[in-house]
Amino acid sequence: MRFKFPLVAIGLEIFMIVLFGLFVQYETDQHTQQRNITKPTDLATFLVLYPLFQDVHVMIFVGFGFLMTFLKKYGFSSVGFNLLIAALGLQWGTIAQGILHSHGQKINIGIKNMINADFSTATVLISFGAVLGKTSPIQMLIMTIIEIAFFAGNEYLVGEIFKASDIGASMTIHAFGAYFGLAVAGILYRRGLRRGHENEESVYHSDLFAMIGTLFLWMFWPSFNSAIAEPGDKQYRAIVNTYFSLAACVLTAYAFSSLVEPRGKLDMVHIQNATLAGGVAVGTCADMTIHPFGSMVIGSIAGIVSVFGYKFLTPLVTTKLRIHDTCGVHNLHGLPGVMGGLAGIVAVAMGASNTSTMAMQAAALGSSIGTAVVGGLITGLILKLPFLGQPSDQNCYDDSVYWEVPRLTEHDNHFHRHGDHSQLEPEV
Amino acid sequence: MRFKFPLVAIGLEIFMIVLFGLFVQYETDQHTQQRNITKPTDLATFLVLYPLFQDVHVMIFVGFGFLMTFLKKYGFSSVGFNLLIAALGLQWGTIAQGILHSHGQKINIGIKNMINADFSTATVLISFGAVLGKTSPIQMLIMTIIEIAFFAGNEYLVGEIFKASDIGASMTIHAFGAYFGLAVAGILYRRGLRRGHENEESVYHSDLFAMIGTLFLWMFWPSFNSAIAEPGDKQYRAIVNTYFSLAACVLTAYAFSSLVEPRGKLDMVHIQNATLAGGVAVGTCADMTIHPFGSMVIGSIAGIVSVFGYKFLTPLVTTKLRIHDTCGVHNLHGLPGVMGGLAGIVAVAMGASNTSTMAMQAAALGSSIGTAVVGGLITGLILKLPFLGQPSDQNCYDDSVYWEVPRLTEHDNHFHRHGDHSQLEPEV
Amino acid sequence: MRFKFPLVAIGLEIFMIVLFGLFVQYETDQHTQQRNITKPTDLATFLVLYPLFQDVHVMIFVGFGFLMTFLKKYGFSSVGFNLLIAALGLQWGTIAQGILHSHGQKINIGIKNMINADFSTATVLISFGAVLGKTSPIQMLIMTIIEIAFFAGNEYLVGEIFKASDIGASMTIHAFGAYFGLAVAGILYRRGLRRGHENEESVYHSDLFAMIGTLFLWMFWPSFNSAIAEPGDKQYRAIVNTYFSLAACVLTAYAFSSLVEPRGKLDMVHIQNATLAGGVAVGTCADMTIHPFGSMVIGSIAGIVSVFGYKFLTPLVTTKLRIHDTCGVHNLHGLPGVMGGLAGIVAVAMGASNTSTMAMQAAALGSSIGTAVVGGLITGLILKLPFLGQPSDQNCYDDSVYWEVPRLTEHDNHFHRHGDHSQLEPEV
Numbered sequence A, B, C: 001m002r003f004k005f006p007l008v009a010i011g012l013e014i015f016m017i018v019l020f021g022l023f024v025q026y027e028t029d030q031h032t033q034q035r036n037i038t039k040p041t042d043l044a045t046f047l048v049l050y051p052l053f054q055d056v057h058v059m060i061f062v063g064f065g066f067l068m069t070f071l072k073k074y075g076f077s078s079v080g081f082n083l084l085i086a087a088l089g090l091q092w093g094t095i096a097q098g099i100l101h102s103h104g105q106k107i108n109i110g111i112k113n114m115i116n117a118d119f120s121t122a123t124v125l126i127s128f129g130a131v132l133g134k135t136s137p138i139q140m141l142i143m144t145i146i147e148i149a150f151f152a153g154n155e156y157l158v159g160e161i162f163k164a165s166d167i168g169a170s171m172t173i174h175a176f177g178a179y180f181g182l183a184v185a186g187i188l189y190r191r192g193l194r195r196g197h198e199n200e201e202s203v204y205h206s207d208l209f210a211m212i213g214t215l216f217l218w219m220f221w222p223s224f225n226s227a228i229a230e231p232g233d234k235q236y237r238a239i240v241n242t243y244f245s246l247a248a249c250v251l252t253a254y255a256f257s258s259l260v261e262p263r264g265k266l267d268m269v270h271i272q273n274a275t276l277a278g279g280v281a282v283g284t285c286a287d288m289t290i291h292p293f294g295s296m297v298i299g300s301i302a303g304i305v306s307v308f309g310y311k312f313l314t315p316l317v318t319t320k321l322r323i324h325d326t327c328g329v330h331n332l333h334g335l336p337g338v339m340g341g342l343a344g345i346v347a348v349a350m351g352a353s354n355t356s357t358m359a360m361q362a363a364a365l366g367s368s369i370g371t372a373v374v375g376g377l378i379t380g381l382i383l384k385l386p387f388l389g390q391p392s393d394q395n396c397y398d399d400s401v402y403w404e405v406p407r408l409t410e411h412d413n414h415f416h417r418h419g420d421h422s423q424l425e426p427e428v
Helices: A004-023 A029-033 A039-070 A075-102 A111-131 A137-161 A170-187 A204-226 A233-260 A268-281 A292-319 A329-349 A358-383 B004-023 B029-033 B039-070 B075-102 B111-131 B137-161 B170-187 B204-226 B233-260 B268-281 B292-319 B329-349 B358-383 C004-023 C029-033 C039-070 C075-102 C111-130 C137-161 C170-187 C204-226 C233-260 C268-281 C292-319 C329-349 C358-383
Strands: A024-026 A107-109 B024-026 B107-109 C024-026 C107-109
Touching (some): A004 A075, A004 A137, A004 C233, A039 A268, A039 B039, A111 A137, A137 A358, A204 B039, A204 B204, A268 A329, B004 B075, B004 B137, B039 B204, B075 B107, B170 B329, B170 B358, B204 B233, B204 C039, B233 B292, B233 C024, B233 C039, B268 B329, C004 C024, C004 C075, C107 C111, C111 C137, C111 C170, C170 C268, C204 C233
């Protein structure tokens, strides 16, 4: 670990700079070469979409980052490795997606490239949730490179070959990221932790930090589902449908969280996660004419599915399939993502879209899950290579393996008793 | 509590879906029916106002939610029930306001409906602050339904009948929400807690969480006061006036917080709340030609009024009127809201508006307070019904009544001593 | 302290209101006076730039505010005095910058004035970081007034006289704020704290609060560097270049944070700060044609420089130069700011700008550092005046000197043991 992590990180950054030097140019550069492109329009679009890009940006860095801080001793890694993965991922995603879509031309960086670059990091951050606490930062850097390559390939297949609709990326990001992560987690299964780990729990304030992530994801999800939508009716509908789907999802997530607990109490895991399932599940058909009440039906069901997943399916997956999913990404991204794909098929069947067919939608769903599982299995095997610094079972879910951690927590009321300085000595 | 809460929540969500199916359509749907409406303009407006909508959205969910996390053991409920109330409220607000304004037509969902839907939840969240810690989630769901109905009625009266100006909703949201909440709190008064409750206090980090709420409210308040303003001069002025009013308010809130404390120390309650009073108080006349220095005068006075309210009025209201106002919403929303209404009357008298008269403004203020008090008293009586799960005195201000709460807090430096694992056993 | 702070704050606010009454008017007021100005364009620009303004606003109040909450007992002051300084600073900055640029006319408040007003507070907040924990709020109010006057003067010199390029303000804000703060810190040096202070350290959750600040600064930095750029190509490039510079910077900051630690662990101080250096360093040339890979090279180097600064330079500066820089602003703003100035000279030399020369850029860098040091030394001497309430050495880094602080921290698992209420008594 001593030198491996820095060298891998530096090497990857140099690689990115070289790739950018070779393949990337400003969007405005093309105008000096090709006179026929309407430059002012592109730049006007830039500022119009920029607020939506920034919403997505907040979801990636604060949303995903803080959502994972629920573990009592793994907050530095959650928010810190999230930043690291996303910073690498957005550079690599710019290249990986750009190469496929540029048809041999230079990649012209516009606002949509930046939004798509952020999107491509989301897949890795979802997978990161499945293996949270059980992997090293080097492993995560490598997973970032491999996963985004697979993601870009599948996204090209879905969008350019199958020409399927998936505007909010229920299939290509959420289902893909979840099943990729589950495949990796399956390969990296730790028998030694089958009875759990003492650090795999939250404390009171870590659950509040996680709610920062939940809320920023929840609020800005309409931007996520609409950012690259066709301007006009479709973009408008993507925003409206997501807004109401999420609102409905909150009600059912709360109701079923209480319902499945013996004493009727709410579970923070459900509230932090299942309230977001409505955003995932409405993603594929967000820009279609599904009617606001249709989006609320989708959101309501997603909230229920997600809570049931956390309560009943995750324990089964852990014990029977030997896949340990730290954040329960299967319940937030996997099941609702598949549900989104199926909702898209139904919506197309009901005539809510005039650009896609049921077969194209089904192919997209199958391709996303298939590519994710294959890619995840390959990645898992690579991550098992012994020199990648995977932590021992005992060291899981513990920041102090990779971080200098303050000796004290906010625990000590001596700190607030003035006048009795004899007790101000550190207690270790 | 065991099944009541889930059933009420599910029932309300089904009710909302039915109402949306019956009464709501996409804004773009009308264009296929009525050829004479200029569609592209509406959609262009959508994206122009969308960033302002998102600012308001953040205020509702993060702003109000985290502002109330100051209580040491009630953070889950503060931020969690805030989300629940707002998610229900925005659906119901869409219907309640839409029905009144649509004159028998379908409700066409545009960006202004979404902004107004978020606004309507703000009234309930303000009232929630008055009864924070003393009510059950079922009670809050019921209050949401009743209060938004009263709010929509009063808002229609103020805007359509009196045709008064209240662009930042000092009267229709802030004063309304505060006096509604106080009326409810008066009915629900608990003699058993007249000497306070051991949980009704903050801890160090809960006060920092609350500052997240304060800052997002403070920063985005110019968007709140301008989001539905007339485009052009008025919207511009609403932003500028609110920006400077809030800045001035901070200075006086800090000054008077220090001034009223015997040892001159600052009080976090004042800083978290009174710094926002300038946004409330400038609301009614935010889009009028009150001059930037006029808005600063309003903000300065609001900061002073609010601190005095917390320091001197709240204790009186608690002991003499037997109204216990957990968050002091009277000082943040009530007094500054009334002040905003009065400032509006003065501004109109001084010719700062050419669309309203003093009488119309006074009628709006009277109507808002009157409707709020009547509505609040009725709501309070309904909430007293014994089967609504109101917590016992002992269980007030305690998340563990409604939530699974982590056994440990971030308190234990054993967690950070490695090599002494005998002490890693849970301590209960 | 008892009455001084409130009186100074109230006096300054009255002074601001008078200045606004004398010198400020709405942007729209000029249209009634001068018929030749195209009013609708200005107002259209207002709403287009408003989201970028709000991003900057979040950086100032949440970004800077929470970034400084890393100290275990100084979170109230960090986020609270940040708010106080910025609220005063934006009023005074409006006047100080406006007077210089209005050429004897009234100051017309438009969106650019608001962005610039926020910018002017950034200089003071950077300097505040250098003296964090060692100064009183009165001292900070006075520093705000003096520093913004110097800032406005230097900014006028750089922009209007030298006509240098510094779109992201690497020189005029970051280097200026850092060296101003270091000069103040040098004058206020405390020999009694040369061996450190027991409160000058973080706890686990205070480091997580600080990450809120880091992330909002990191995400919105593209808006900071582009908010007042020339619309079109330049504004576009300022966003794109900053986006990629910051991403590259994260990779090198992580790599070198691990590399310089004996055991290869990551240091939260580096992650919270050095990951932002890329935004500072690319500031001056952000709108130039430096190519995306050029911005990534700048960001990569900035991350390295910043980590080295924290690890090796800060200890030297503290012991040899007797300048104690609490937040290490020299490493986040000083060195990267100078680097940004130098990068600007190189970029101009390489033809990346057609509006500036190397000499103009060098003059701007020299002027910014020179003015900052002179202004900081003068300010430091003024702040040493004995009646300004500077805390004693023992009282440094401690909120309880200026704030009512809750007796308990989130420390006590008794709070979560129900049924054993005998232990619920407060423990003091």
